[in-house]
Amino acid sequence: MAFLDTIGHDRARRFTALVGLGLIAAAAFLTAPAGAQENAVVRHPAEKFPIATAVEVPPGYTTLYLSGMGADVADKNAKPMTLAAYGDTETQVRSALGKIKAQLAALHATPGDIVNMHVFMVADPKTGKMDFPGLMKAYKEMFGTTAQPDLPTRSAFQVAALANPGWLVEIEVIAVRK
Structure with a gap:
């Protein structure tokens, strides 16, 4: 809760959404076909x-x-x-x-x-x-x-x-x- 008190609920929601999008992008990159990464x-x-x-x-x-x-x-x-x-x-x-x-x-x-x-x-x-x-x-x-x-x-x-x-x-x- 200290984190929420410091940045506020709205900012915490945006932060969580950005982290979630970053994880999705990383997962897509790591599971792409081998040739797509080269x-x-x-x-x-x-x-x-x-x-x-x-x-x-x-x-x-x-x-x-x-x-x-x-x-x-x-x-x-x-x-x-x-x-x-x-x-x-x-x-x-x-x-x-x-x-x-x-x-x-x-x-x-x-x-x-x-x-x-x-x-x-x-x-x-x-x-x-x-x-x-x-x-x-x-x-x-x-x-x-x-x-x-x-x-x-x-x-x-x-x-x-x-x-x-x-x-x-x-x-x-x-x-x-x-």
């Missing part, structure tokens, strides 16, 4: 194109920045540091993405954890322009599939040159993991 990465897919227009990463994720990766040698009999040694754009993109996948695995992540990708491409000497269709063919083997539907944001740039004169492509990514 903050997940949210991807906003582009219409009719296999990239995300935006990706939201909530607090609590570790960010992984991978350096640019080019292709491994595809033809060991070809002259080193030449296009013949590394192959066409599609072959190089597939190789670079394979290297990225391996690096992510070493960091306990997967291609589905990639949230941002920059693709640097030089003009194919045969056509005089970057081979965007070759990029897309290899890219779509890893992203936007039934097995791996998570799409990163992505930009593709034509650049004057890459560090290795045999490379047509260099790819850098940012990934996140919980």
